[in-house]
Amino acid sequence: MPSVMGSTGAGKSTFINRFCGLELAKVNHGLESCTEQISVVLHTLPPTHPVYPGRRLVLVDTPGFDDSNSRGDFETLRRISVWLADVYESKNRRMKVAGFVYLHSIGQPRMTGSALLAYQLFCSMCGPIALGSVVLASTQWDTLVHNPSVGPVREKDLKEFWSTSLAQGATYKRVGVVNPKRDTEDIIEHILRKNPIATQIQEELVQLSKRVVQTEAAQTLRAMLGTQRGDPRAPVNRRSG
Numbered sequence: 079m080p081s082v083m084g085s086t087g088a089g090k091s092t093f094i095n096r097f098c099g100l101e102l103a104k105v106n107h108g109l110e111s112c113t114e115q116i117s118v119v120l121h122t123l124p125p126t127h128p129v130y131p132g133r134r135l136v137l138v139d140t141p142g143f144d145d146s147n148s149r150g151d152f153e154t155l156r157r158i159s160v161w162l163a164d165v166y167e168s169k170n171r172r173m174k175v176a177g178f179v180y181l182h183s184i185g186q187p188r189m190t191g192s193a194l195l196a197y198q199l200f201c202s203m204c205g206p207i208a209l210g211s212v213v214l215a216s217t218q219w220d221t222l223v224h225n226p227s228v229g230p231v232r233e234k235d236l237k238e239f240w241s242t243s244l245a246q247g248a249t250y251k252r253v254g255v256v257n258p259k260r261d262t263e264d265i266i267e268h269i270l271r272k273n274p275i276a277t278q279i280q281e282e283l284v285q286l287s288k289r290v291v292q293t294e295a296a297q298t299l300r301a302m303l304g305t306q307r308g309d310p311r312a313p314v315n316r317r318s319g
Contacts, residue, residue, distance in 0.1 A: 079136040079165070079174060080269040083158075084181035085196035086142030089217040093181060093253065094119055094137050097262040116140060116161045129267060137266075143196040151299055155199065159279055159290045162203070166280040174274030177211035178204065179265055181253075184232050185221035189239060195302050201243060202295035205278025210247035213265050214240050217253045 082090045095101050098121045117139040125132045138161075141154045165175055180200055182193065204212060216236060222229045237250060244250060249268060253261040279295050282288045290296055 079138060079176055080179060080266055081138040081140060081175055081177075082179045082181065083140050083196075083200055084142060085190075085193045088142065088181040088183050088193075089253075090139055090142070090181055091117075093179065093215075093217065093262055094139055096253075096259050097121070097137070097266055099259070116157060130270060133270075135266070135270075143192065143199055151195070151199075151303070152296070155295055155299060156290050158203070159283060159293065159295070162277060162280050163283040166276065166284050175277070176274055177213070177269035177272045178208075179213050179215060179269065181215050181217050182236060183218040183221075184216040184229060184236070185218040187232070195299075197240075198298055198302060199295050202293075202298040203277055203279040205281075205294075206246050208275045208277045209243050211269065211272040211275045212243065212248040213251055213268055214243060214248050215251045215253055215265055219252065219255045219258075223255060 082093055084090050098119065119137040119139065121135045121137060123130050123133045123135065127133070140158055143151050143154055162175070168174065178200075180197070182197070186193065201209075216233060219229060233252070237244065240248070240250065251261065251265050251268070253265070279293050282293045283290070
């Protein structure tokens with residue numbers, strides 16, 4: 079079961095729709111996110127698929143942090159955490175998380191405070207041991223078609239920002255302009271080759287019987303919000319992680 083995460087506006091629902099070839103997840107093209115709850119999309123691969131013919135998939139679309147339509151960042155964290163704990167305890171192997179796709183829009187000229195918050199929380203939820211089953215992907219390359227020289231520069235900075243996660247086993251991929259559907263398929267197939275994983279927050283909630291407020295992710299959220307001042311979308315140094 080691949081799960082798609084990222085900050086608001088990174089294109090999570092678009093990614094799922096593009097992979098499935100259908101409008102199954104609601105997309106909002108404005109600044110506000112339309113994914114407030116955990117959204118599950120069922121999809122069956124065609125019988126002609128070269129690797130996984132006829133395989134049934136469960137794709138999960140998650141709310142973004144700094145979500146203008148949510149009840150706040152902690153409520154978003156609580157919803158994702160409770161869902162992950164329920165999945166962890168499920169006896170149905172198909173309902174186990176095979177891996178995560180984390181999306182970031184290359185259209186952002188700089189790393190914003192909300193994007194930094196989303197990424198740091200994602201890392202705290204996964205923990206280092208689960209990063210081998212994570213794909214960090216850049217999206218919305220079509221926003222740079224009139225300024226193509228900017229993309230590689232931003233991509234280089236983004237990889238540097240993600241360098242710690244990449245060094246710990248995460249994989250970087252691009253959802254580009256030439257064949258974005260094939261790019262999404264390549265990412266999902268990469269995830270499907272992984273075995274089901276246990277994330278740090280799943281082990282904290284289930285094995286250690288912690289409450290959400292006691293988890294590493296909740297501590298990260300409190301620390302991040304405590305240090306941010308002013309507009310959470312204000313730009314920060316991309317090379318801070």
